[in-house]
Amino acid sequence: MFIAQRMKKIDMLIVKKLADEVSREIVKFGDFQSIEINGEKAKSLMLSKNATDAGVARFTDLDKRINYLMTTFESIMENIGLWKNEEITESGMTDVETLEINVKSIETELNFHNSDLERLRNDQKDAKIRIKKINYFSEQDIDWARAENLRFFDIGFGSIPMTGYEGFESAMQTLPSIVEKIDTVGDVVIVFYMAPASIKDKVLQILKSVYFKDYGIPRSTVEAGKSALVHYAFELSAAYDEELWQEKQFKKSVLDYRTLLKTLKNSAQYYIAMERLKGEMVYSDKVCVFSGWVPSKIVHKLEKKMEQVSGNRCVFLEQSASKVMDEEGMMPPTKFNNPFFIKPFEMLTSTFGTPNYREIDPTPIMAVTFILMYGAMFGDAGQGLVIVLLGILVFLVKKLKSFRAFGAILIYAGLSASFFGVMYGAIFGFENVLKPVWINPMEHINDILMISVGYGSLVILCAMLLNIINSIMERNYGRLLFSTNGAAGLGFYGSLIFVALCAIRGIHYPNYVFIITGACAILIALEKNLERWFFGHHGKGADDEKPSIGLGLIEMYESMMGFLSNTISYIRVGAFALNHIALMSVGFIFAYSSKEPAVQWIVLLLWNLFIIGFEGFIVFIQVIRLEYYEFFTRFFRADGKAFEGIGIYKP
């Protein structure tokens, strides 16, 4: 807790022929983040890098094709969550050849299925058009048998794809012709046209351009009769049946592919990770070298594994992260190190940024202040329990990790809201059911606002202490002593808070307190200069340009304003507690405008739901705002990089 998991830098030298096997083991091991050895460094060691881009691209392509198949199958099965509970074991992994063959064969089957469906849908469309044709011609009182031998007219009946119909219609309008749009079937338009035979060539040219499909003119009355109608209706129904059967059969195949596709997906990702790792290795004729970060507590496991795989023919060097930072200036990645009950809040910290390896992880403190503030701002025993239930629902129903974390945060927030509800004596907006254990905010408005500001001051002081600790850890003594959030800032702000407290309590305070305040203010104004004088031009945080005192004074003024505005900003904690009661009382006014008890209860129920959704969300945003802008910005640099283990696949 508070600091990231300790890391070690591992350098490994192995026999070249074992590179594949070692890579495989490391990917399985998972908690290994490779460090790129740059080309120049490799050259100086007479080593070279292997180009693995083609390998990565090959498996990334396969991965993309598998994703496509999975998404398509999921939609064919109407999004039932095909791969939700599909667990894969190590024995389920496939070799490269099988992986490629399987992907190809599933793709081919999908193509066949799609082609069959297209054919059947085409047959259906064809039958529908023929039925329309019979209906159309049987309604006309004309002997169509003679139409075939027309000398002066060219007539036709057929379909045109919808995309081409506008062009067809416009083009035919330029000619002396009649065009009748009979109907639309699927993505085609059925048309009948008539034009003088003298312009037949022009008409044919247009028809060709718009992909006209000719269904012909009936040669006899028999063709336009009922028997033909029955024939096409039968064809249509057969095509419908076959389509249903085809879909059912394919759904069965999809279920059979469920495990296989998941296995293929894991295998592809596994090979991608392996290829990437191999890309980071540098080689000579006989050996290969690679480096990476591993959490300290499991380094020995990896060492054992490597010795086992290589038959003790490997050199395994480990260096502590602090040594690497000092000697090579390399910053290790950050892996959070919090107990399970704080883990959900890592999501909120990560949204702001990742702590660097040398700074305090603010997650535990943030978790406490978040829970405290949420409850204080949304104090209602009943509504809090509803949020808890909602959180449990999200936690249990959504299996996704990020949603689970959100669910857990909701549970904490709800419990805190319930606790403060009991403290305030509020349940579903009723202020007269529970007796306040602590305070009724509406009856002690000044107190609740003062407590909020007092709480804010404490949080700001805490942020400054954290900044001091971070500065020590980073050995940035200029920031530690003279910065707004360092010792000078602490002295300045602390002394003012002390004076304010004494004034409120009516206690006499010594006058030298103001000397401390003034001295600290001067230190803040001269921060850059002092840093330069004491820690030299190349001191950490020192700028190249000579610092200006005028600029320092402006910065000092800005810091003072910052202290004031940030402290006052916390007043919103109390203000929202009051706001909650005020909003609920609006609900009561609405409810009691009716004299019907049933209506009153319904209005109150709906109003409570509205408040939980609306105010619950706003309070969430406000708390996050206080955490990020008032608290984090005082000490948290968040310039770290998250640890990304290479193992996506884990047996």
Added chain:
Amino acid sequence: MFGEEYASVYPKVKSWAGTLVLTKDKCSEMLSMNLADYKQYLKSLSKKISLNTEDNVQLEGQLKQEGYYFIESISRYLMGYTKDFVNYLGKMLEIENLKLVTRALLNKRPVNFLYKLKKMSRIQMEFVKDIKTLEEFHELLSGTEYYRLATDAIPRIESENTTFYFEMNLDNYYANNIKKKVSKLGPDEKQQVKNIFYYYMNVNRLLWIYRAKFNYSMSNEEIIAIVPNIQVIFNKAQYQALLDSETKEDYIENLKKSGFLEIRNPDHFDLEREMHYQLLIKGKSCLSGYPFSLGVFLGFFVLNIIHVKNLITVLEAKKLDIDPARVMDLLIYY
């Protein structure tokens, strides 16, 4: 009501637009560099991708690909019908992929470049790289919205040895669909689409008509059937007048009369360049107009196309060592 949904779009677009090479000075600067420096310069311009190749074809592809990422990025900030419309702009590149594959298969050449699209598109390199014939490609398209178009077109592609009709059919398909998307937008957005995006689409369609008329000598009826006046930028009489133009000069004169074109320098006139110049002016005015509107993004969208066109022209010219003064004439700038 005041276009607040575009509040996040504007700063992004403004920041991207800062590096567009569309002024005379920037174009001259670009031409004064040698090829190696120019390639480095291109890398410094890209916002959404890292140009990681020295190969000209790949570079061109990556520059165009960036346009797709701009669409994706903006789409994240929008919702409802506007999001649908902006997403559908990306379809243009899927159709471009279809054309590239069909051309490559017809000419029996390998497919060198395709745009990378969202995971649910099959017309991407991963899926088509092993395809050798149009029949196989047709099979791959089964289950997609293009299957029907391909079914009609492939026999004609093979018999007439050209992809022209298929490409026009695809463009019509796209134009019809985008028209449906636009019909669902609000009145202001519709107007902005008409002002800039339809103008852009019609530049290409008018060039097709020009070529069909004067290079391929097609009849009016055939041209109407192949390139219908889908977006109705012109009224019936204006469109007919264009088709009835007997000479290239008449055609240009009719474009001028319909207000689609202004000629800056009659002695030094090139239809395509002049239309793109008009597009540039329109795009620029959209970008500097009311900030919270779809027009800002659409303006940037077309300006980016012209920007990429400029960059590629210079790249090609440097490769062939063409005189910079001649290349300057080919660029579109203000």
